Amino acid sequence: MIIELDMSSDIPIYVQLRNQIVKGIGKGELKADEKLPTVRQLAADAGVNTMTVSKTYQILKNEGFIRTDRRLGAFVADNIDMNKDFCEKLEAELELLSAEACITGMDKETFLNMCSEVYSRMNPCTA
Amino acid sequence: MEIFMFIMFMSTNLFMILILKYSCDGNYHYNNGMILGVHIPSEHSGDEAVISLAQKEYKNFKRFLIINIILSTASCLLIFLNMIISLFVYIIWILGFCAAISILSVSSHRRMYSVKEKNGWIIESQKKKVFIDTRVSAEAGKSELSYRYHIAIIIAEIACFLPFISRRAYGYFETIAIFFVCSLLISAVSWLMHIYVNHNERTVYSENSELNRIVNRTVKCYKGASMLVLSASNAAAWIYAAIAVLISRRLTGTTVCVYILIELFAAFAFIPILIAGIRRKSELLSANPAPIYVDDDEYWKSGFYYNPDDPHMLVPNRLQSGNYAFNYANRGARIITAGLTVFIAASFIFTIAVLVPFVNVKVDIRTDNSHLHVDAAGYSSDIDMNSITDVQILNELPDDGFSKINGGATDTYLVGRFKGNTYGYCNLYIYTGHTPVLMVKTDGETVFFNSDIDGKLQEIYDELSHNKQSSSQFR
Secondary structure, eight states: OEEEEETTSSSOHHHHHHHHHHHHHHHTSSOTTOBOOOHHHHHHHHTSOHHHHHHHHHHHHHTTSEEEETTTEEEEOSOOOOOHHHHHHHHHHHHHHHHHHHHTTOOHHHHHHHHHHHHHTOOOOOO | OHHHHHHHHHHHHHHHHHHHHHHHHGGGSOBTTEETTEEOOGGGTTOHHHHHHHHHHHHHHHHHHHHHHHHHHHHHHGGGTOHHHHHHHHHHHHHHHHHHHHHHHHHHHHHHHHHHHHTTOOOGGGTTEEEEEHHHHHTTTOOSSOTTHHHHHHHHHHHHHGGGGGGTTSTTHHHHHHHHHHHHHHHHHHHHHHHHHHHHOOOOOBSOHHHHHHHHHHHHHHHHHHHHHHHHHHHHHHHHHHHHHHHHSSOOHHHHHHHHHHHHHHHHHHHHHHHHHHHHHHHHHHTOSSBOOOOOGGGGTTSSBOOTTOOOSEEEOSSSTTOEEEBTTSHHHHHHHHHHHHHHHHHHHHHHHHHGGGSSOOOEEEEETTEEEEEETTEEEEEEGGGEEEEEEESSOOOSOOEEEEEEEOSSEEEEEEEETTTEEEEEEEETTOOOEEEEEESSOEEEEOOSSTTHHHHHHHHHHHHHHHHHHHO
């Protein structure tokens, strides 16, 4: 998958990296068990400190999107489960998005259609 | 000798100009979203301002190549008049050629960037974008052509040098050692370059990840193959020279000529593979369905790359396809460039300083206050006549496999420090073809010299012999 980072954005690089990888998994651009670049490699390509990439991988690992191996590096997890923590986090994010849509005057139907359309673009691959 | 030098210099020059043509030709056409190293939006690539500037610059480039073919041929023809003067002219030409090509490519790049600026084709949102292809990045260091093959070549080169360790006293040892070190250095640099290419070829050309993967793997293969061919051909030249010297027990002119020819083949074989790689890459990218557009021209606007946000010291050169450029925002790049500039300037000054005395070689022999002075082309021997242990007048220079340590050796003279198989280190001041030759030995040195003035050598010989007899009687 192609990761696109905007160095002039206010969003921290580690968050941009995390979001792009999650989107890549969701859209099927990153397949289950696919090898990811090493921390050093990704940091060199992005032109950032290795700690930034390390933080991204740590977050992704804690969220269950990737697994890491000391010798072999990082891989996309082959069995990503929905747990209680994930549901709570998703609900919080949806609450924020709903609030923003509501404030800007978007009706419920348009918002749900948008959600449905975005969701239909996802096509995660399994091992 | 002159004909061989002419062929060697001429073929090298023409080859160099040809490489330049191939590596720069693509810049003058719209390729990968760029023309003259400047990103131009595809919808404006056919605009009059862009096309006319590119055509004008291409004409200048072709004119530059033709002028330099004529100049290089002229500098090579000078070999037949005076080899040393032709070397001076060659040095001046090569310096001018390198400076002019840099000015030419940088100035045309700047002019195209001005067109872009004037027309407002700079996309601010794309300036600070970084694209990473995870598949390409994860394959860093992997290639179908492993850099480990170089180890076998280096081991073979070292193995061929081992028999010479016990032959250090032979006249050819220093020259053979230089051949070995040069060969080993070229193989080591090829090996390091192969490792660098395998680890650093991971450019994102397209939104199509598979295409990126194929292009990067292809580039790695071609560049790796060119490094291997260079290393192997260079090793072949050294191994040939080593075997020939071990068999004949001397370093002949034929061995040196064949060695140079194989080295030339190494250069001739290595470049076409690189050019084939560049062509294959262009072919693959011509079918790019979604090219990635990063408007980072601001960092190239001076013609040199300067990006303080990019930690890389080396980046693919935008103005010469297949080449790399320094990021001058990186301190290391500035230090290396300064070091290389000083080294190259010092080498040229040193070469000129060494060559000047060889423009017109005159062997000057004189005696005064019981001292014998012989000098030519900046080399001199000052011998106390009382310390002379042996003086002989010889019909010709002994056939001792003399090998030059430093000085000059052409068809007309042998001047400087040499080493013979039996005489060891000697100083030679010889006009080739002139007879007789005088050999003077002291405890510390052996000197061979002759003169182009009739009877001069006999006169010196008589004086030295007389002095030697007198000092023997006195003792």
